[in-house]
Amino acid sequence: VSLTWSPGPATAAVGARTADVWRVHLPVLPGVVDRSLLASARRSVLARYVGGVPAALSFETSCRLCGDERHGKPRLLDDPQLDFNSSRSGPWALVAVTRGAVVGVDVEGVERMACWDEIAAVAMADIERRRLAEIGRDLQPAAAARSWTCKEAVAKAAGWGLAADLRAIVGTRGGAGEPVLEAVPPGWGQASSWTLFDADPGLGHPGTVALGATDAVLRAWDLT
Numbered sequence: 001v002s003l004t005w006s007p008g009p010a011t012a013a014v015g016a017r018t019a020d021v022w023r024v025h026l027p028v029l030p031g032v033v034d035r036s037l038l039a040s041a042r043r044s045v046l047a048r049y050v051g052g053v054p055a056a057l058s059f060e061t062s063c064r065l066c067g068d069e070r071h072g073k074p075r076l077l078d079d080p081q082l083d084f085n086s087s088r089s090g091p092w093a094l095v096a097v098t099r100g101a102v103v104g105v106d107v108e109g110v111e112r113m114a115c116w117d118e119i120a121a122v123a124m125a126d127i128e129r130r131r132l133a134e135i136g137r138d139l140q141p142a143a144a145a146r147s148w149t150c151k152e153a154v155a156k157a158a159g160w161g162l163a164a165d166l167r168a169i170v171g172t173r174g175g176a177g178e179p180v181l182e183a184v185p186p187g188w189g190q191a192s193s194w195t196l197f198d199a200d201p202g203l204g205h206p207g208t209v210a211l212g213a214t215d216a217v218l219r220a221w222d223l224t
């Protein structure tokens with residue numbers, strides 16, 4: 001099922017069991033990774049939920065898992081119940097937002113998965129590697145990128161990022177072709193308490209939104 005992206009509202013509200021994903025097209029400057037563009041897009045998105053001037057929003061990034069103040073999942077001090085997460089790959093950035101649940105997002109370029117078997121060796125479960133090996137070679141990088149974005153979106157939602165046991169986070173496809181979380185690391189609760197959504201911003205860039213809630217819907221907005 002392909003997602004329909006609509007122009008996003010100037011003021012937005014999101015409730016439980018709903019996640020919004022905002023798509024942002026950013027200029028790619030050769031050899032430059034400009035994090036400030038994503039940061040200002042993120043502020044512009046979040047100000048639509050909270051009100052006020054984007055530049056006035058304040059964040060904190062202390063890690064709930066180890067206390068380090070620099071690498072925790074960013075949280076919005078202005079509205080702690082609003083959870084958000086963002087990801088960038090090539091010209092695309094995604095910002096996911098929800099309320100009263102955790103949300104994570106990841107987007108990857110398929111071209112970065114040319115050597116997917118090296119990533120699979122450290123980050124994929126045996127079942128995922130078997131599934132990838134069974135499909136045609138030319139389809140493997142895209143499938144590996146999809147598999148990776150499921151893992152990373154869940155790991156980012158939970159605040160672990162790449163420090164999570166990535167091999168224990170396994171996504172698959174349900175009967176209608178929808179993404180489904182099959183397994184999570186021990187101590188993380190039930191995989192069935194998560195909802196995954198495909199959120200590809202553009203061709204060759206699989207994206208996934210992971211929401212820590214069930215019976216949920218995703219709304220897809222363009223930041224204009």
Ligand SMILES: CC(C)(COP(=O)(O)OP(=O)(O)OC[C@H]1O[C@@H](n2cnc3c(N)ncnc32)[C@H](O)[C@@H]1OP(=O)(O)O)[C@@H](O)C(=O)NCCC(=O)NCCS
Nearest residue numbers: 038065066071072073074086087088156159160161162163
């Ligand atoms: C967070 C992380 C997954 C980002 O990976 P990436 O593929 O380079 O980048 P993405 O574009 O997908 O995402 C970047 C965004 O993730 C968010 N982020 C940062 N730390 C995060 C965390 N712990 N959890 C969830 N999201 C996080 C930030 O908003 C960041 O954007 P910014 O740099 O503009 O602020 C990766 O840097 C990581 O795992 N960091 C270490 C986390 C860690 O050490 N945890 C230790 C637990 S003790």
